[in-house]
Amino acid sequence: MAETITRPEATVAELEDLSYELREKLLRLCGEYDGSVHIGGDLSCADILTLLFQYGMHVDPQDLRNPERDRFVLSKGHAAVCMYIAMSMRGFLDYDDIVRTYGRLDSAYGMHPCKVQLPGVEVSTGSLGHGLPLATGMALHGRRNGMDHRVFTLMGDGETGEGSVWEAALAAYSNDLGNLVAFIDRNRQLMTSFSEERVRLEPYPDKWRAFGWNVIEVDGHDMGALVNAFDSLPAPDSTVPTVIICDTIKGKGVDFMERNLAWHAGSLNEQDLQRALTALADGRKAA
Numbered sequence: 646m647a648e649t650i651t652r653p654e655a656t657v658a659e660l661e662d663l664s665y666e667l668r669e670k671l672l673r674l675c676g677e678y679d680g681s682v683h684i685g686g687d688l689s690c691a692d693i694l695t696l697l698f699q700y701g702m703h704v705d706p707q708d709l710r711n712p713e714r715d716r717f718v719l720s721k722g723h724a725a726v727c728m729y730i731a732m733s734m735r736g737f738l739d740y741d742d743i744v745r746t747y748g749r750l751d752s753a754y755g756m757h758p759c760k761v762q763l764p765g766v767e768v769s770t771g772s773l774g775h776g777l778p779l780a781t782g783m784a785l786h787g788r789r790n791g792m793d794h795r796v797f798t799l800m801g802d803g804e805t806g807e808g809s810v811w812e813a814a815l816a817a818y819s820n821d822l823g824n825l826v827a828f829i830d831r832n833r834q835l836m837t838s839f840s841e842e843r844v845r846l847e848p849y850p851d852k853w854r855a856f857g858w859n860v861i862e863v864d865g866h867d868m869g870a871l872v873n874a875f876d877s878l879p880a881p882d883s884t885v886p887t888v889i890i891c892d893t894i895k896g897k898g899v900d901f902m903e904r905n906l907a908w909h910a911g912s913l914n915e916q917d918l919q920r921a922l923t924a925l926a927d928g929r930k931a932a
């Protein structure tokens with residue numbers, strides 16, 4: 646039983662504090678690292694990753710291979726550093742190690758996650774469009790072996806323009822995979838353009854419904870709403886897969902990055918870092 650692995654009992658207020666800490670740690674890493682960090686899409690999914698690692702998932706950093714654990718596949722692999730830091734805050738990895746070695750030659754902490762390098766990372770990702778197919782296969786495996794854990798994945802909305810995503814959506818529905826939950830970081834931006842300009846996803850929830858999925862729509866930066874969405878998930882032994890479409894803002898929390906195409910990826914010099922940290926703190930006070 647996945648329930649044999651306890652999950653943290655964090656309150657909404659505690660989760661909000663953890664999200665803030667995650668964003669602050671992301672910015673500090675971005676200030677330390679010489680190269681470019683996918684900071685826009687990291688900041689947009691920080692609340693979702695906090696929800697998963699600090700509230701939702703039955704996972705134990707001391708018992709990584711427990712077959713009953715919930716699985717997570719970061720389909721938008723370019724947000725790896727946000728996942729690394731979220732995992733470090735739950736005790737899987739070491740934040741100082743991440744900051745010291747991220748993106749450097751021979752580091753375990755690459756721009757995209759590598760499962761061979763990092764125990765606790767379930768799947769190596771980075772090529773978009775593969776997370777949902779992989780998660781579907783993992784959920785099918787769990788189902789066929791009589792297990793009751795869930796498999797979660799997190800996709801970018803732009804990524805869902807890939808045909809492989811919709812093949813997997815059909816397969817998950819056809820195989821009654823109620824143990825599969827897909828989060829979508831619906832920040833409406835890609836790398837150099839806005840999502841709808843490139844691929845018309847709307848009416849987006851209807852598309853998922855037409856593929857047979859249970860659809861939950863939520864403000865992806867409202868922790869209370871995210872917790873409620875998580876709590877309303879159908880049981881893992883149910884028969885309909887769920888997609889949680891999270892309305893998000895790329896660059897969330899740092900005013901000069903928000904909805905700004907220039908900040909899909911970038912780096913921060915000392916002055917910009919201080920500006921970003923101040924913006925983050927001011928945004929929190931205003932909230």
Ligand SMILES: Cc1ncc(C[n+]2csc(CCOP(=O)(O)OP(=O)(O)O)c2C)c(N)n1
Binds near residue numbers: 687773774802804835
């Ligand atoms: C198959 C594939 N094509 C292109 C890329 C390059 N790429 C990295 S991030 C990105 C934009 C993705 O947009 P979205 O899925 O909406 O992610 P987010 O905006 O949340 O970062 C692209 C095209 C890739 N990683 N994989």
